[in-house]
Amino acid sequence: MITEKKKILVTGVAGFLGSNFLVKCLSQGHQVVGIDNLSMGTLDNIEKSLDHQNFHFIKGDVLDKTLIDNLDDDFDVIVHLAAFKIPRYGNAVDTLKINTKGSENMLELARKLKCKFVLASTSDVYGMSPDIPFKEDGNCLIGDSKVPRWAYAVSKLFDEHLALAYMEDYDFPVVILRFFGSYGPNQNLSWWGGPQSVFIDCILKNKEIPIHGDGMQTRTFTFVDDTVAGIYAATMKPEANGEIFNIGANQEITIIELANMLKRISNEPRTPEIKLIPYNEISAGRKYQDVMRRVPDTTKAEKILGIKAQTSLEEGLRITFDWQKNVSKKVVTL
Numbered sequence: 176m177i178t179e180k181k182k183i184l185v186t187g188v189a190g191f192l193g194s195n196f197l198v199k200c201l202s203q204g205h206q207v208v209g210i211d212n213l214s215m216g217t218l219d220n221i222e223k224s225l226d227h228q229n230f231h232f233i234k235g236d237v238l239d240k241t242l243i244d245n246l247d248d249d250f251d252v253i254v255h256l257a258a259f260k261i262p263r264y265g266n267a268v269d270t271l272k273i274n275t276k277g278s279e280n281m282l283e284l285a286r287k288l289k290c291k292f293v294l295a296s297t298s299d300v301y302g303m304s305p306d307i308p309f310k311e312d313g314n315c316l317i318g319d320s321k322v323p324r325w326a327y328a329v330s331k332l333f334d335e336h337l338a339l340a341y342m343e344d345y346d347f348p349v350v351i352l353r354f355f356g357s358y359g360p361n362q363n364l365s366w367w368g369g370p371q372s373v374f375i376d377c378i379l380k381n382k383e384i385p386i387h388g389d390g391m392q393t394r395t396f397t398f399v400d401d402t403v404a405g406i407y408a409a410t411m412k413p414e415a416n417g418e419i420f421n422i423g424a425n426q427e428i429t430i431i432e433l434a435n436m437l438k439r440i441s442n443e444p445r446t447p448e449i450k451l452i453p454y455n456e457i458s459a460g461r462k463y464q465d466v467m468r469r470v471p472d473t474t475k476a477e478k479i480l481g482i483k484a485q486t487s488l489e490e491g492l493r494i495t496f497d498w499q500k501n502v503s504k505k506v507v508t509l
Contacts, residue, residue, distance in 0.1 A: 355423025
């Protein structure tokens with residue numbers, strides 16, 4: 176059992192993972208300082224925690240070096256969740272600059288404090304690797320540099336290398352977490368949150384469900400409680416130091432099957448049709464590369480972190496559907 180109370184700095188605290196991780200940390204008696212610029216995260220996500228005696232929120236940006244340099248000097252752990260996501264529709268420059276410079280600033284703080292650093296990475300770093308399931312010591316096979324979507328993977332792979340280099344040169348512990356398809360309450364409601372966010376929205380509004388390509392590409396989706404369990408274990412356990420972990424569920428499903436599962440979960444007598452969209456339409460005629468299978472090997476996380484996804488996909492999607500339905504009702508009411 177993890178009993179030692181820590182002071183934790185969480186970047187991206189008002190985002191999807193950050194807000195859920197915050198609740199976990201506060202429930203276990205830890206002190207949390209959270210930073211978020213609220214560009215993607217929202218105060219609604221952390222509203223119930225704002226008055227908690229062990230939580231202090233700072234509206235700010237990880238790119239603001241002056242802000243970072245003036246933070247407290249007694250953190251035990253930095254959990255760096257802030258990031259700019261896949262530039263499916265552009266924004267590759269922002270993706271590359273924000274993710275790399277933001278991570279550098281936070282690593283500099285960890286170096287100064289000699290404190291543990293937990294980096295949120297992504298399963299996207301495995302790229303086009305044919306080695307299924309993906310293992311942490313396997314190859315990262317990034318696609319064509321002219322395909323903008325790879326900017327996110329490249330930025331996160333750079334962050335991984337930078338974090339490991341800092342650990343080696345400056346002698347403080349680093350843990351890298353590669354997330355696989357996290358979803359659940361507080362998820363972003365656009366493509367930024369994943370296909371399930373968009374599919375649920377379409378079902379609620381009775382709009383065609385857009386699926387890119389032929390829909391036969393597969394993913395594994397991880398309920399947020401299971402993702403948070405991985406982040407928490409990596410944050411608390413010294414056995415995690417210096418390691419890379421896949422954090423995800425193992426149930427592989429095609430994107431078309433995901434859409435049909437959500438239609439069934441909705442219990443609506445009539446649900447919208449699925450519309451297949453060719454890749455050239457979503458990439459404005461530019462070359463686009465998709466990953467046809469993405470499945471983690473979670474043996475290492477199970478052995479060292481002692482965690483394994485507990486929530487079935489159907490159960491997690493039911494919880495998520497109900498949450499998003501309630502959120503949509505509030506938006507309509509407003």
